Amino acid sequence: VAKGAGKSQWRRYQPELHTTIVERLELRAELDRAIHDGGLLLEYQPIVRLDDGHAVGFEALLRWNHPTRGRLTPDAFIDVAEESGLIVPIGEWVLRTAIAAAATWRKGQAYGAPYVAVNVSARQFRTPGFVRLVKRELAASKLPPSCLMLEITESLLLRDDDQVWDDLAEVRRLGVRVAIDDFGTGYSSLSYLRHVPLDVLKIDRLFTGTVTTSTQQRALVDGIVRLAHTLGLEVVAEGIETTDERELLRRIGCPYGQGFLFSRPMPLPDALRWLRRTELAA
Ligand code: C2E
Ligand code: MG
Ligand code: MG
Ligand code: MG
Numbered sequence: 001v002a003k004g005a006g007k008s009q010w011r012r013y014q015p016e017l018h019t020t021i022v023e024r025l026e027l028r029a030e031l032d033r034a035i036h037d038g039g040l041l042l043e044y045q046p047i048v049r050l051d052d053g054h055a056v057g058f059e060a061l062l063r064w065n066h067p068t069r070g071r072l073t074p075d076a077f078i079d080v081a082e083e084s085g086l087i088v089p090i091g092e093w094v095l096r097t098a099i100a101a102a103a104t105w106r107k108g109q110a111y112g113a114p115y116v117a118v119n120v121s122a123r124q125f126r127t128p129g130f131v132r133l134v135k136r137e138l139a140a141s142k143l144p145p146s147c148l149m150l151e152i153t154e155s156l157l158l159r160d161d162d163q164v165w166d167d168l169a170e171v172r173r174l175g176v177r178v179a180i181d182d183f184g185t186g187y188s189s190l191s192y193l194r195h196v197p198l199d200v201l202k203i204d205r206l207f208t209g210t211v212t213t214s215t216q217q218r219a220l221v222d223g224i225v226r227l228a229h230t231l232g233l234e235v236v237a238e239g240i241e242t243t244d245e246r247e248l249l250r251r252i253g254c255p256y257g258q259g260f261l262f263s264r265p266m267p268l269p270d271a272l273r274w275l276r277r278t279e280l281a282a
Pocket of ligand 2: 059119151181
């Protein structure tokens with residue numbers, strides 16, 4: 001509390017605080033139940049080659065069918081999941097479910113199997129046994145490790161933790177690929193990019209959304225794409241919504257993208273239908 005804050009201010013703020021804590025506790029209990037009652041689901045959004053629109057992968061995105069509030073996206077509950085540690089069992093479920101989905105769409109694929117990209121929170125990645133979990137799930141599903149991509153965030157890398165580095169190197173030795181998500185939104189010093197074991201850089205949609213607005217913005221994205229190429233990283237642009245954005249990104253030299261222009265995230269059956277349809281159109 002700031003110096004000089006009187007009693008009256010306490011009285012004014014307390015009810016809000018109270019509501020928030022109760023709400024969060026409630027949310028946490030409901031989330032705990034959802035893990036066991038099948039209340040969580042994954043949607044899949046295609047990641048495509050910008051020149052021909054073919055899917056090279058799908059990103060698995062978590063949803064929660066909340067009993068009263070409807071379908072929630074991660075913004076509404078990922079904080080609570082992190083704070084409470086529920087992110088660990090949730091993350092396990094996500095990994096297992098996403099790998100199973102990839103095993104499904106691998107069957108009868110004419111154009112090489114699209115990978116599945118799984119978001120892994122820093123807390124989940126740093127849980128002892130995470131690499132073992134990845135190994136176990138891959139072995140159980142018989143999915144080739146190259147069909148799995150883990151999306152991590154800058155916050156994980158900024159911890160400067162040797163264990164994180166070792167674990168990243170180990171999952172990559174398995175053949176699993178690692179992407180840095182939301183690139184450009186954090187506090188990334190460019191220097192770490194040279195050292196971190198990474199395969200893919202995902203340009204945040206903040207940049208994608210402005211690529212058509214000015215030559216300056218375009219130059220910025222152009223710089224990121226060149227940087228990625230120089231470091232030997234693949235590049236994916238997030239949040240492509242218009243054909244202009246797609247065209248500009250393609251011309252800049254960004255080979256891959258995802259966004260509402262191609263498809264919104266879809267439940268698995270729809271994703272499979274989408275895949276068949278786009279393959280037939282080729
Ligand atoms: P993200 O990994 O950067 O995922 C991309 C987000 O952008 C998704 O939001 C997706 O639905 C949205 N998006 C895709 N294309 C477009 C577009 O063209 N326009 C706009 N405006 N948005 C687009 P979503 O599904 O709400 O997920 C939000 C974030 O939650 C994700 O950001 C990711 O950081 C996190 N998340 C999602 N699933 C998981 C999970 O299983 N585990 C963890 N730890 N985090 C997850
Ligand atoms: Mg992601
Ligand atoms: Mg992202
Ligand atoms: Mg994002």
